[in-house]
Amino acid sequence: MTRVILRNLHKHFPGRAPGVVAPKRGAINGIDLEIASGEFFVLLGPSGCGKTTTLRAIAGLEEPTEGIIQIGDEVVADAARGVFASPNARRLGMMFQSYALWPHMTVAQNVAYPLERRRPKIPRAEIARRVDEVLDLVGLSGLESRFPSQLSGGQQQRVALARALSASPRLVLFDEPLSNLDAQLRFRLRHDLRRIHDEAGSTSIYVTHDQAEALALADRVAVLNHGEVEQLGPPTEIFLSPKSRFVAEFVGYENLLDGTLEVGGGFRPDGWLRPLTGRWVAPALAGARGCAAIRASGLHVSLDATEAGPNALVGVLQAVTYLGDRYSARVAVGGQVLFATLAADRWSPGRPVNGETVHLWAKPSDVVLIPASPEPAPALREEAA
Amino acid sequence: MTAPAATFDSPLGPHLRRLGRAAPVRFAPVLAVLFVLLVWPLAMLAVGSFRTAAPGFPGEWTLKAWGSVFNVPAVRESVANSLTISFVTTAAAALLAAGLAFLSERTDAPLRRWITPAIVVMFATPGLFYAVGYALLGNAYTGLFNQIARSLTGLENLTLIDIETWGGLLGVMVLKKVAVIYLFLIGPFRALDPSHDEASLTAGAGTFETFWRINLPILAPALTGAILLGVVTGLQAFDMIVILGWPQDIQVITTRIFEFITVAAEPDYARASVLSLSLLLLIAALSFLQAKILGTRSFFTVGGKAREGQRLKLGRLRWVFGALIGLYLFAAAVAPIGSVAFSSIQPFPGVYENLSLRNYAEVLRIQRVVPSLLTTLALSAGVGLAAMGLAVAAVQAGRAGGARTAVVIRFTTLIPLAMPGVVTALAIAWAFVSTPGLQQLYGTIYLTGLAMIACVMPFAMQAAGAAMAQISPDLQEAARTSGASGPRALADVTLQLIAPSFLTGWFMAAILTSGNLDVPLLLDAPGQRPIAAVIYDLNNRGDFSIACALLMLTLLAKAGVGLGGYAVLKAGSGLARRRLSSLAKDRS
Numbered sequence: 001m002t003r004v005i006l007r008n009l010h011k012h013f014p015g016r017a018p019g020v021v022a023p024k025r026g027a028i029n030g031i032d033l034e035i036a037s038g039e040f041f042v043l044l045g046p047s048g049c050g051k052t053t054t055l056r057a058i059a060g061l062e063e064p065t066e067g068i069i070q071i072g073d074e075v076v077a078d079a080a081r082g083v084f085a086s087p088n089a090r091r092l093g094m095m096f097q098s099y100a101l102w103p104h105m106t107v108a109q110n111v112a113y114p115l116e117r118r119r120p121k122i123p124r125a126e127i128a129r130r131v132d133e134v135l136d137l138v139g140l141s142g143l144e145s146r147f148p149s150q151l152s153g154g155q156q157q158r159v160a161l162a163r164a165l166s167a168s169p170r171l172v173l174f175d176e177p178l179s180n181l182d183a184q185l186r187f188r189l190r191h192d193l194r195r196i197h198d199e200a201g202s203t204s205i206y207v208t209h210d211q212a213e214a215l216a217l218a219d220r221v222a223v224l225n226h227g228e229v230e231q232l233g234p235p236t237e238i239f240l241s242p243k244s245r246f247v248a249e250f251v252g253y254e255n256l257l258d259g260t261l262e263v264g265g266g267f268r269p270d271g272w273l274r275p276l277t278g279r280w281v282a283p284a285l286a287g288a289r290g291c292a293a294i295r296a297s298g299l300h301v302s303l304d305a306t307e308a309g310p311n312a313l314v315g316v317l318q319a320v321t322y323l324g325d326r327y328s329a330r331v332a333v334g335g336q337v338l339f340a341t342l343a344a345d346r347w348s349p350g351r352p353v354n355g356e357t358v359h360l361w362a363k364p365s366d367v368v369l370i371p372a373s374p375e376p377a378p379a380l381r382e383e384a385a
Numbered sequence: 386m387t388a389p390a391a392t393f394d395s396p397l398g399p400h401l402r403r404l405g406r407a408a409p410v411r412f413a414p415v416l417a418v419l420f421v422l423l424v425w426p427l428a429m430l431a432v433g434s435f436r437t438a439a440p441g442f443p444g445e446w447t448l449k450a451w452g453s454v455f456n457v458p459a460v461r462e463s464v465a466n467s468l469t470i471s472f473v474t475t476a477a478a479a480l481l482a483a484g485l486a487f488l489s490e491r492t493d494a495p496l497r498r499w500i501t502p503a504i505v506v507m508f509a510t511p512g513l514f515y516a517v518g519y520a521l522l523g524n525a526y527t528g529l530f531n532q533i534a535r536s537l538t539g540l541e542n543l544t545l546i547d548i549e550t551w552g553g554l555l556g557v558m559v560l561k562k563v564a565v566i567y568l569f570l571i572g573p574f575r576a577l578d579p580s581h582d583e584a585s586l587t588a589g590a591g592t593f594e595t596f597w598r599i600n601l602p603i604l605a606p607a608l609t610g611a612i613l614l615g616v617v618t619g620l621q622a623f624d625m626i627v628i629l630g631w632p633q634d635i636q637v638i639t640t641r642i643f644e645f646i647t648v649a650a651e652p653d654y655a656r657a658s659v660l661s662l663s664l665l666l667l668i669a670a671l672s673f674l675q676a677k678i679l680g681t682r683s684f685f686t687v688g689g690k691a692r693e694g695q696r697l698k699l700g701r702l703r704w705v706f707g708a709l710i711g712l713y714l715f716a717a718a719v720a721p722i723g724s725v726a727f728s729s730i731q732p733f734p735g736v737y738e739n740l741s742l743r744n745y746a747e748v749l750r751i752q753r754v755v756p757s758l759l760t761t762l763a764l765s766a767g768v769g770l771a772a773m774g775l776a777v778a779a780v781q782a783g784r785a786g787g788a789r790t791a792v793v794i795r796f797t798t799l800i801p802l803a804m805p806g807v808v809t810a811l812a813i814a815w816a817f818v819s820t821p822g823l824q825q826l827y828g829t830i831y832l833t834g835l836a837m838i839a840c841v842m843p844f845a846m847q848a849a850g851a852a853m854a855q856i857s858p859d860l861q862e863a864a865r866t867s868g869a870s871g872p873r874a875l876a877d878v879t880l881q882l883i884a885p886s887f888l889t890g891w892f893m894a895a896i897l898t899s900g901n902l903d904v905p906l907l908l909d910a911p912g913q914r915p916i917a918a919v920i921y922d923l924n925n926r927g928d929f930s931i932a933c934a935l936l937m938l939t940l941l942a943k944a945g946v947g948l949g950g951y952a953v954l955k956a957g958s959g960l961a962r963r964r965l966s967s968l969a970k971d972r973s
Contacts, residue, residue, distance in 0.1 A: 061862050086865070086870070087866045088866075088868045094863065098857060100860050104882055113864070
């Protein structure tokens with residue numbers, strides 16, 4: 001059984017002046033995770049958040065400054081005790097963002113390499129059989145004798161996957177493996193990756209900054225920010241109930257309104273006269289600060305007041321963009337600009353915008369209310385406790 | 386799943402620590418070799434400047450040499466000469482080189498494709514060859530150039546060029562130095578991102594304006610670097626001065642150091658050391674200045690997309706520039722090689738009858754020539770291989786050992802860049818003579834070899850660094866995560882991928898070694914004199930035509946080895962490809 005445990009993991013990169021440890025891109029500051037055996041686990045975050053550093057620490061390509069990494073039942077890194085297993089002692093497979101295919105080896109040689117490094121030695125015939133099997137799994141049979149430079153981007157990506165999987169590693173690490181591909185190919189390979197993970201039965205840890213990838217692949221997602229886990233949970237939870245403003249913004253909530261919880265349960269964005277009703281992702285007390293997050297797809301525009309539903313607002317239409325099956329509208333409400341959706345039959349492409357007065361509304365379940373977590377006033381914190 | 390607490394006692398045991406902090410220990414031998422070869426000699430040189438006696442002999446500590454050496458008028462004069470030569474030739478050569486690089490890379494001038502190959506040949510041609518070639522060509526009385534001019538004009542006493550003047554010496558050095566600076570500039574010129582140009586052109590700037598406002602500022606670091614490199618090589622010049630300057634009593638710092646040790650009745654090692662150290666400090670200060678000016682800025686971008694940018698259309702002027710290129714190629718490449726080739730079939734310079742290959746037969750009959758050729762071959766090949774091997778190990782150690790190790794290695798391997806060959810040879814001799822156990826090497830070809838390794842180390846580091854930089858660390862990491870140990874990953878991935886660059890670097894290092902005159906003149910190994918020293922002797926004795934024949938033979942040998950190696954490399958990579966793919970077929 002291959003679970004992966006990270007305890008209080010830190011990685012600091014030396015700053016410019018010797019001895020000064022400055023916060024740096026990619027540093028990690030105390031990550032605790034338990035990844036279950038057979039799980040497809042995604043580390044999600046913007047560039048520089050520490051997700052790749054975490055993955056490289058698990059691979060043994062970075063030595064943690066502090067903390068413990070355990071793969072299966074082996075402690076592979078424990079900074080306090082000076083334990084650090086080299087990458088080749090960790091029995092894992094890794095897929096690199098650049099694919100890192102060896103240009104002087106054929107497809108078959110690339111894929112066979114991890115098998116040839118296994119001890120005790122695997123017989124040649126067994127290696128050949130396994131190479132065939134894995135290439136078949138990724139759909140590359142017949143390309144064994146090609147060199148990487150003779151393959152398309154998608155094929156190279158599949159070779160990298162086959163190489164990561166060929167020695168049946170207990171743990172497979174993915175470092176943004178799809179980011180160099182075009183959108184269509186990415187969509188197809190996403191499905192393949194999940195299928196192959198399910199068939200292979202190993203544990204997978206996958207790093208990406210693409211929320212759609214995380215949605216499609218993950219059993220669980222950890223959103224990282226500044227080297228710390230900001231939120232951990234299944235994809236639905238991350239996408240429907242972001243626990244912080246950062247997560248909401250990162251997973252694509254277009255409208256974020258700071259405000260205060262009022263007595264009676266309403267949330268009043270700063271500068272607004274009327275409160276919004278919505279869904280709290282965590283308990284909060286009257287007077288608490290927070291943020292309302294509303295996706296553009298959940299904020300509807302109508303030109304006619306009678307169509308408006310709950311949380312009705314009045315605004316001025318500023319711009320309309322055609323999206324194919326609907327329109328995206330930019331609406332000024334009070335001093336703020338909101339992004340909302342205009343149904344396909346309510347507008348026509350190319351129609352000029354003349355500052356129309358429009359009506360906005362959103363279902364309370366689409367208005368996500370997030371209590372502000374950082375530095376609440378000391379008195380409030382005591383109350384909350 | 387068992388409780389994690391029970392597994393904190395690692396089951397993997399002591400082989401756990403192989404990466405990270407363990408790296409410096411693993412690379413300790415590399416650091417030790419670099420220390421003995423480069424740092425220790427420098428330290429001994431400094432010590433030697435405070436001693437009254439020759440290295441290895443009992444003496445007293447003294448400051449006498451430091452106090453007195455710069456009071457000698459002759460020394461002052463040679464310092465002034467060094468600075469003059471260095472700055473004048475650099476200024477002229479930098480202008481010429483930048484112009485040629487611009488013509489070759491950014492314009493449609495005729496003959497532009499010949500510039501780079503011709504300059505590579507010039508770079509690989511030792512200064513000795515150049516100096517002898519021009520000395521024969523531009524001699525006021527017997528020089529081929531003047532003779533032709535006389536027969537064309539019918540004027541008996543016409544002397545168009547006299548190479549044995551200050552102007553002649555500077556001219557020849559400029560022509561040679563253009564090659565060094567050009568090769569330094571051509572990479573950055575080539576790496577200019579065409580999209581920068583296109584952005585400027587679409588913004589409404591013309592081609593000349595784009596060059597002036599966009600390209601030139603981007604090239605500024607490379608240009609400053611090239612100019613400082615030119616100054617440094619100027620301060621180090623030795624072989625050209627020995628051949629072209631000595632007959633007119635032009636002395637520079639390096640020749641003065643050489644004179645202190647070998648020519649003077651009583652070798653004055655302390656003064657030689659003081660002069661060497663002063664030169665070294667001057668060069669180090671210049672390098673420091675360069676680092677200060679440029680900081681860590683590295684402007685030029687190497688994009689993966691090698692596209693042909695827009696070339697400047699010269700219009701009718703292109704023929705003018707073409708003619709200028711042709712003139713340069715003739716003066717810098719055709720003339721000196723042609724002059725040596727022609728002299729090698731003359732019975733004596735200035736004699737135009739009885740042209741024959743007799744000199745070649747005669748040179749091979751000289752007893753020490755064939756052994757010397759073999760010595761040079763073995764020495765060059767051995768030094769080139771050792772230097773490249775050490776450089777690859779050093780680059781790898783710098784990569785794996787963290788930032789501090791990398792800085793130490795970089796600095797250490799740059800030391801010889803600040804040392805003329807004469808100084809390197811002197812420093813190595815001192816270090817080895819004063820170290821018990823290493824003393825036995827003195828007077829053997831091995832010490833010559835070690836000094837030459839030190840001399841080519843900066844070049845080898847450059848070649849190895851460039852080769853390794855092309856190999857993404859991902860490739861080696863992918864091997865590590867595939868289960869390969871560190872050395873295994875190095876052997877399976879990196880070394881195989883850099884093999885062609887490694888062989889090229891080896892060849893170039895061997896070429897540089899075979900042309901090195903400074904080291905063998907100072908570190909004499911009885912009975913095993915490299916060919917450069919033999920040619921120098923012949924030339925000094927006045928056997929010009931035989932010296933030329935020997936120069937031609939070595940040139941042909943180098944070309945033969947180079948072309949043969951190239952062919953083997955080509956065939957080898959083709960073979961390897963076929964073998965790999967057939968292997969893969971077997972497997973599938």
